[in-house]
Amino acid sequence: MNETVQLLLNHRSVRKLKDEPLSPDVIRTLVEAAQMASTSSFVQAYSIMGITDRPKKEALAKLAGNQPYVAENGHFFVFCADFHRHIQAGEMEQTEVKPAVESAEKMIVAVTDAALAAQNCSIAAESMGLGICYIGGLRNNIAEVSNLLQLPNYVIPLFGLAVGVPEADPDRKPRLPVEGVYFENVYPDAEVHAEQLKAYNDTISAYYKERTGGSRSDRWTEQVSGLLKDVKRPHMKQFLEDKGYNRH
Amino acid sequence: MNETVQLLLNHRSVRKLKDEPLSPDVIRTLVEAAQMASTSSFVQAYSIMGITDRPKKEALAKLAGNQPYVAENGHFFVFCADFHRHIQAGEMEQTEVKPAVESAEKMIVAVTDAALAAQNCSIAAESMGLGICYIGGLRNNIAEVSNLLQLPNYVIPLFGLAVGVPEADPDRKPRLPVEGVYFENVYPDAEVHAEQLKAYNDTISAYYKERTGGSRSDRWTEQVSGLLKDVKRPHMKQFLEDKGYNRH
Numbered sequence: 001m002n003e004t005v006q007l008l009l010n011h012r013s014v015r016k017l018k019d020e021p022l023s024p025d026v027i028r029t030l031v032e033a034a035q036m037a038s039t040s041s042f043v044q045a046y047s048i049m050g051i052t053d054r055p056k057k058e059a060l061a062k063l064a065g066n067q068p069y070v071a072e073n074g075h076f077f078v079f080c081a082d083f084h085r086h087i088q089a090g091e092m093e094q095t096e097v098k099p100a101v102e103s104a105e106k107m108i109v110a111v112t113d114a115a116l117a118a119q120n121c122s123i124a125a126e127s128m129g130l131g132i133c134y135i136g137g138l139r140n141n142i143a144e145v146s147n148l149l150q151l152p153n154y155v156i157p158l159f160g161l162a163v164g165v166p167e168a169d170p171d172r173k174p175r176l177p178v179e180g181v182y183f184e185n186v187y188p189d190a191e192v193h194a195e196q197l198k199a200y201n202d203t204i205s206a207y208y209k210e211r212t213g214g215s216r217s218d219r220w221t222e223q224v225s226g227l228l229k230d231v232k233r234p235h236m237k238q239f240l241e242d243k244g245y246n247r248h
Numbered sequence: 249m250n251e252t253v254q255l256l257l258n259h260r261s262v263r264k265l266k267d268e269p270l271s272p273d274v275i276r277t278l279v280e281a282a283q284m285a286s287t288s289s290f291v292q293a294y295s296i297m298g299i300t301d302r303p304k305k306e307a308l309a310k311l312a313g314n315q316p317y318v319a320e321n322g323h324f325f326v327f328c329a330d331f332h333r334h335i336q337a338g339e340m341e342q343t344e345v346k347p348a349v350e351s352a353e354k355m356i357v358a359v360t361d362a363a364l365a366a367q368n369c370s371i372a373a374e375s376m377g378l379g380i381c382y383i384g385g386l387r388n389n390i391a392e393v394s395n396l397l398q399l400p401n402y403v404i405p406l407f408g409l410a411v412g413v414p415e416a417d418p419d420r421k422p423r424l425p426v427e428g429v430y431f432e433n434v435y436p437d438a439e440v441h442a443e444q445l446k447a448y449n450d451t452i453s454a455y456y457k458e459r460t461g462g463s464r465s466d467r468w469t470e471q472v473s474g475l476l477k478d479v480k481r482p483h484m485k486q487f488l489e490d491k492g493y494n495r496h
Contacts, residue, residue, distance in 0.1 A: 001277070004252045004375035008281040008368050029249070031430045033256040035423040037367060038382045041475055042468075044424050053433045085428070085441050086476055089469035092445065097476035104485035104494065105387065106476075108406065111356060112384075115363030119285060120256050123371060127252035134286045136360075139353065151435050158356065175283040176292050180333070182279045184298045187398050193333050197340065220290075221337035227289055228334055228345035228354075237352035237496060246352065246494070248485060 007127055012172050014131025017073040017164030021052070026128065027075055030163070033124035037116035045106070046114035047082040048121075049149055049157070050075060056148060063144050064137035064160065074130065074164030078138065078145075079118045081110035081245065084154040101154060102247040107240065114158050121161060131166030134159050139233050146243070154244045171211060174203050176220075197221055255375055260420050262379025265321040265412030269300070274376065275323055278411070281372035285364035293354070294362035295330040296369075297397055297405070298323060304396060311392050312385035312408065322378065322412030326386065326393075327366045329358030329493065332402040349402060350495040355488065362406050369409060379414030382407050387481050394491070402492045419459060422451050424468075445469055 001009075022030075031048055039045070051057050052075075060078075061070035070076060083101040090097035100106060122132045138145050138160050145157045175181070180196030201219040208216040240246040249257075270278075279296055287293070299305050300323075308326075309318035318324060331349040338345035348354060370380045386393050386408050393405045423429070428444030449467040456464040488494040 002375050004255060005277060005281055005372050007252060008372055009284050011284045011286070013286055028426060029253060031426050033253055035426070035429060036257050036259045036420075038259070038261055038370070038380075040382070040384045042421065043472055043475065044429070046429070047435070048430045049435070050430060050432045056433060085445065086472050088438060088441050089445060090473050090476065092442075092469045093467075093473035095473035095477050097473060100476040100479045103479055103482065104488060105479075105481040108359060108387070108484065109384070111359045112363045112407065115360045116367045119364045119367035120371075122286070123368075124253050124256055127250050132286075134288070136288050136357070139356070149433075149435055155435060159360065172284075173290065178276060178279050178283070181283060181292070181294070182296045182298060185301045185304060185397075187295070187297070187400065187403065190336060193336050194340075197333065197337060219341075221340045224291055224334050225338050225341035225343035225345060227291065228338065228348040229343050231348045231351055231353075233353040234351065234496070236356065237494070240352060246485070248479075248482070 008123065010172065011126065012170045013133045014166040014168055014170060015069050015133050016168035017069055017131055017162060018167055019072040020074060020165065022074040022163065030121045030124050034117040034121035037120040039113050040109045043086065043109065044113065045081065045083055045086070045110040046117055047080045047155060048117070049078040049080060051078065059148055060138065060145065060160070063141040064135055065140055067135060067137055069133055069162045070135055070160060073162040077121065077161040077163065078149065078157050079114045079159055079161060080151065081107070081114050081156040081158055082154065083110060084152055087154055102244055104246050107245045111158060118161055125163045130163050133162045135162060139236065142235065142239050156240065156243055156245060174207055176200050256371065258420065259374065260418045261381045262414040262416055262418060263317050263381050264416035265317055265379055265410060266415055267320040268322060268413065270322040270411065278369045278372050282365040282369035285368040287361050287364070288357045291334065291357065292361065293329060293331055293334070293358040294365055295328045295403060296365070297326040297328060299326065307396055308386065308393065308408065311389040312383055313388050315383060315385055317381055317410045318383055318408060321410040325369065325409040325411065326397065326405050327362045327407055327409060328399065329355070329362050329404040329406055330402065331358060332400055335402055350492055352494050355493045359406060366409055373411045378411050381410045383410060387484065390483065390487050404488065404491055404493060422455055424448050
């Protein structure tokens with residue numbers, strides 16, 4: 001197994017990072033690595049914000065639900081879906097591109113493009129011995145985040161990425177069994193899923209038991225049901241439409 | 249610069265792959281690498297289909313707009329947004345999770361999760377000397393693709409990923425300038441974008457001129473305007489809603 005595969009298999013999210021800025025060279029390399037990810041039809045439909053301003057980082061940490069590692073880290077990125085520059089490109093070429101950009105299809109494109117880039121950035125960081133943590137909590141108060149970063153229409157702050165020297169070494173969390181996620185040729189029926197979910201519940205219960213000396217033994221199905229019993233971030237659909245995405 | 253960063257910076261999509269199946273061990277490692285990507289609140293909201301059945305691969309190649317590398321490759325994956333197993337988890341736990349799953353927020357979660365996993369899979373493949381190419385063309389006829397793979401509600405085939413031994417060595421395509429994609433603290437105004445777009449147009453024109461002995465000299469703004477002048481895949485919004493996504 002080569003070094004890169006080992007690195008990928010060894011991932012864990014790190015929620016305690018040294019509060020010491022990364023060098024501009026490192027940041028540039030991370031952005032360049034992000035940019036080399038595949039992009040749908042070469043549209044490159046994303047932007048990457050880097051937050052270095054201390055009050056802004058503190059404000060983001062608060063907006064993300066008081067997550068201290070949003071403020072305390074080596075660097076904080078915000079990955080954005082971005083068709084703003086394509087609207088501008090259309091103006092330069094006297095072409096009306098808004099109807100296409102405003103389609104649900106192009107939202108899928110932009111979210112995918114941004115995520116592929118972010119994952120390259122994460123892996124580059126981890127290959128340098130840095131720790132990373134994605135921050136979906138930015139969507140808790142997405143309009144406020146958008147205002148704080150002065151994002152115009154056609155730019156959506158999707159998630160943050162905290163990067164820095166790790167100050168914790170969390171456990172590697174076991175994923176769903178391969179047989180519960182990967183299927184050949186035909187999607188399996190409910191019984192197959194039920195079997196995999198039960199096996200996985202045992203794995204996850206054992207994982208928590210071992211970590212907590214027996215005080216926690218959550219099932220995965222219990223965790224995700226708890227997480228999904230309430231509608232979170234009900235503002236997302238309206239926000240997307242307001243910003244020019246997902247309109248038709 | 250370490251080996252992994254070099255690998256990331258050296259990416260190119262390969263559209264000619266050897267038609268020789270990858271070994272089950274390699275496929276398993278690629279899936280395991282995919283699974284270790286970060287996932288929002290540990291929901292793991294995706295599935296990975298592997299297509300080994302020849303007639304199915306041929307059918308997908310046709311549905312994707314006659315792209316031969318969908319059928320001819322070492323392995324063909326389809327990455328799907330998937331909250332189907334969470335609905336099942338909810339049933340196991342007597343919890344109603346559909347209202348949350350059907351929100352636009354959870355569509356963003358599932359698309360992001362699937363893309364992060366796919367990018368890990370791609371990087372693992374490239375680290376083994378394999379070539380990869382993402383196939384967004386599956387969304388051209390997404391309902392037919394969904395039927396072919398017998399995907400139930402709450403499963404969306406987002407894109408394919410062809411993997412295999414490369415039979416071509418395409419050029420590395422220059423991305424937007426770092427200064428046109430990465431911004432610190434504040435999103436820049438239109439003049440900054442215009443400047444970056446002009447510089448990038450020169451880069452891309454030079455790239456095509458050199459590759460074609462002068463017969464092509466497309467500007468990037470011209471390419472993306474051409475691509476975005478028509479609404480493509482206008483069925484996406486309805487399809488997403490029909491399958492239980494993006495409803496509110």
